[in-house]
Amino acid sequence: MVIPLSDTLFLPDAICGFSECAAQATRLAAALRVPYAPVDIHAFPDGESRVRVKAPGRHVALYRTLDHPNAKLIEVILAASALRDQGAARLTLIAPYLPYMRQDIAFHPGEAVSQKAIGQMLSGAFDRFVAVDPHLHRTSNLSVVFGGKPSLALTGASAIVAHLMTLKPAPETVVIGPDEESETLTRAVALPLGLNWTLAKKERHGDRDVRIAIPPDVDVAGRPVIIVDDVISSGATITTIARIIRDKGSRSIDVYATHALCDDQAMEAMADAGVDRLISCDGVPHRSNGISLTDVIVSGLRISP
Amino acid sequence: MVIPLSDTLFLPDAICGFSECAAQATRLAAALRVPYAPVDIHAFPDGESRVRVKAPGRHVALYRTLDHPNAKLIEVILAASALRDQGAARLTLIAPYLPYMRQDIAFHPGEAVSQKAIGQMLSGAFDRFVAVDPHLHRTSNLSVVFGGKPSLALTGASAIVAHLMTLKPAPETVVIGPDEESETLTRAVALPLGLNWTLAKKERHGDRDVRIAIPPDVDVAGRPVIIVDDVISSGATITTIARIIRDKGSRSIDVYATHALCDDQAMEAMADAGVDRLISCDGVPHRSNGISLTDVIVSGLRISP
Structure with a gap:
């Protein structure tokens, strides 16, 4: 029996990537032998981002590393929405660097537990998560960050x-x-x-x-x-x-x-x-x-x- | 019978505000005769934001206008999470300027419908929404943007x-x-x-x-x-x-x-x-x-x- 690649849990049938990490994302697509599509960002004069991407498959992995994360996170949420609108049935976020992982408790009264808040936000948009050496301290498992969704913590x-x-x-x-x-x-x-x-x-x-x-x-x-x-x-x-x-x-x-x-x-x-x-x-x-x-x-x- | 103020639908029993709109937010708190608490933001060298706020009530209205929105949106999500952790039972977002409202359809193939994506993201964090002259074109009602949650579109x-x-x-x-x-x-x-x-x-x-x-x-x-x-x-x-x-x-x-x-x-x-x-x-x-x-x-x- 031949199992189609796309039936395995994480293996995507297409990769989308943002311009600042296009080299890494296209290399990954080539190694996986799946199509690649760039995410196009237009910055409006008022600080909003217009995100445009053509879904090249049904299980799309969106590749973006999330250092200096705030604007990138919003654009990633927008890209996920565009891919869903085009019928992407499974969305994986490949974020080699995953931000906001350190703050897994309120170190001082009133502090946002950003690991939880950002995890919830992203798990509303994606089905699978892949990161490399995410800084999990007290959290045992990356899946816990993303509401129990399948998550892969790789190591460099x-x-x-x-x-x-x-x-x-x-x-x-x-x-x-x-x-x-x-x-x-x-x-x-x-x-x-x-x-x-x-x-x-x-x-x-x-x-x-x-x-x-x-x-x-x-x-x-x-x-x-x-x-x-x-x-x-x-x-x-x-x-x-x-x-x-x-x-x-x-x-x-x-x-x-x-x-x-x-x-x-x-x-x-x-x-x-x-x-x-x-x-x-x-x-x-x-x-x-x-x-x-x-x-x-x-x-x-x-x-x- | 005396109905406590906090039982009405939108009227909050406390206001929290971010520094760049503290003048407006404190004026609002004073007019409503409710306590005010500032949201404190610390920018880490790696571009992450640490958000800290003490919940001054059970129904907290978070005041932040969202021009140049990307980083502000992430900080607003973090603040909402911190307020929930402190037991805020109802959270209202007062964003006089509400961003990403224009793009309510994909004007070109592959474009993210940002009104929908940002609306979904925010409706995962807040219970009520207040905006002033939000730019709703084809969307009849602000509540539609926020998954049916009670929303107030005021006008200037x-x-x-x-x-x-x-x-x-x-x-x-x-x-x-x-x-x-x-x-x-x-x-x-x-x-x-x-x-x-x-x-x-x-x-x-x-x-x-x-x-x-x-x-x-x-x-x-x-x-x-x-x-x-x-x-x-x-x-x-x-x-x-x-x-x-x-x-x-x-x-x-x-x-x-x-x-x-x-x-x-x-x-x-x-x-x-x-x-x-x-x-x-x-x-x-x-x-x-x-x-x-x-x-x-x-x-x-x-x-x-």
Whole structure:
């Protein structure tokens, strides 16, 4: 018996993408051998967006990474509506970077739990969700964010590992995750490469005020260090940790990130702190992109139940 | 029997407002004699918004006008979620300017019907909706936009009339609406003042390319003209019509608008075209604001069924 591809749970029969991530979205469509259609955005002078897209299939995956998310979220909601109007029976949102995931409780009285609010908003428009290393802390499962709808939380770890394999890191390299939340990703990068790994301890005092300590028994003197993180935003964490590692006499510091959101100033601050290279996956378009997520997403879509 | 205020359909027992329209929202709270609480927004470096608000009542009206709407819409969704978490049993959105109302059909294949998409999104978060002169064209009723939820479409006409009454316009003044869609507002301004009125004929060829004709039998030579419109956005319509009226020898041209969204450049273009004054209602904060909508909104909330 031949099961048509479109009957599997996540595998779409078409991809639509927004212009700023058209390279990634078309690469994904090519790898899946499905048609691609661009989402056209026109910005009206009054700040509204006109969204136009032709549905190229019945199960359409809309690809848009949602860094700097507010306007993008509205346009994604509009695109979903246009695709439904054209008869798209199943809509998957592929958002390699999923925003508003950190705030899963009210840290201060009166704060919006944005993970819940944005999750509800998106689950009103889509049937399936795919993200890469979404920052779920207390929430066990991505599906919980989207009202129980089937959701796929992929990881960039295997793509980072594949990239590092080709570089053959020295066996004395130490892999460091910046905090306890990064344990899964840090292990997933270090173990297949047979490298030692450890976690720093992070205390956040503000958006850009982060204090960090490295376990005292970790010896980085004269050794290459690889820092691994899911999201680099202000860069404050990486800058702080790199300075400590450099002061302990590391031989080199390379940073690997699933998602790089940092601006040029943050890139400079990291370089000043001793970071030799920052290499990120291409879910968020960024000048540090060096690792494609296409294989990760294709495998995820193919093997999903 | 005394019916508590909070039992009536729209009348809230508290108002929350965002900083850019705090003056209007606090004035409304004072007129209704209900508590006011500000919504606090913190912009994270990565473009996300943290929204914080203390619910000051059980039926909270969230006041935010939604010009340049994309980021504001997301923050309004987040604020609604925070208020629900604090037990707000009924949430009313007071958005004097309601965006995305024009696109009520797909004008070109594949276009998102944004009125429907944004209406659905907001109706997932609020129970009641209040707007002033929402630009409903083919949609008969504001409630249709919000999935049948009780919705109040107020008009700025009475506030504009009250303002004009104090100015005692000359009886030979002609009131002109820029297109057929503006007939209701134009009549509602002209009739109580006993002034002649007419409508121009508008053809739109692009965001800023609008062609207009005035009925040939309308005599404006030597007479004051008042142009009335619900929304002034790019200002192209007003600029075009003012030029025609000036060329026909009008004595003066004043423009009254419910909502002014236009930038300084558009204001200058209108002045160059012969507009003496632009006076707008204060639903959208703008330097042309000269007419308060507080009474309109208070009356609407009080007399709603």
